[in-house]
Amino acid sequence: MPEGDAVRLTGNRLDRALAGRTLTRSQFRWPSLATVDLAGAKVHRTATHGKHLLTRMERDGTPLTLHTHLKMEGRWRVVDLGRRWPAPAHNVRVVLTTQQQEAVGFSLGLVELLPTADEDQVIGHLGPDLLGATWDAEAAAQRLVADPDRPLGEALLDQTVVAGMGTIYVAEACFVHGASPLAPVGTVRDPERLLTRGRLMLQTGVSTGRPVTTGDRRDPLWIYGRHRQPCRRCGTIVQAGPIGPPDKQRTTYWCPRCQPL
Missing domain, CATH: 1.10.8.50 (Helicase, Ruva Protein; domain 3)
Known part of the structure; x- marks a missing residue:
């Protein structure tokens, strides 16, 4: 399982591709989110807490967070639009597309979408983040x-x-x-x-x-x-x-x- 620094580097990778951009398309190959469409959502940034990734965005005035966890085998990769994905398509769990690039989540261990105001429900049980800005x-x-x-x-x-x-x-x-x-x-x-x-x-x-x-x-x-x-x-x-x-x-x-x- 990746350590906190690798998760933060993943968040940085997602920020370079998505932060400040509007999604033109999304795909969720995850049963509970199969019908969700995030096209038109503006991505703000991907925060991390320990080994959890929190991709924050806004759609139709509603703040949303895509919460993902890499577990043992998961990874996010960014590819230019139209380029071949770097892993088999059957391992894809999430695709977030902008006009220039796609962020593709492979073999993710956890995928859920929730109101940003409810993030504490999924990370509130965790201890302080060693890489957090408010570390005490x-x-x-x-x-x-x-x-x-x-x-x-x-x-x-x-x-x-x-x-x-x-x-x-x-x-x-x-x-x-x-x-x-x-x-x-x-x-x-x-x-x-x-x-x-x-x-x-x-x-x-x-x-x-x-x-x-x-x-x-x-x-x-x-x-x-x-x-x-x-x-x-x-x-x-x-x-x-x-x-x-x-x-x-x-x-x-x-x-x-x-x-x-």
């Missing part, structure tokens, strides 16, 4: 430590605690902070600084176009994906293991020496 590190840290016995990595992956981090940035932020993702949240020193590091990593990912936590584009990650390889900092063999509840387990990585339990 102190308030977010309080949410993180609310369950002190919960494993740190599991809590960071929980989008209702903080929104935007996935397995890459959880592993990287924990490593740079010197905290084991398996450690109880209540034992982690300075959780506010840990979240700030995660936020800076996501911001860097937006500016560079991909995760780069080491500062070296050629070798961009400290620990993620380095199972059974030497730690870049101390040479200890990196370990990997599951994190999270049984129905949502993901793999995380840590250095036993740099991130002791």
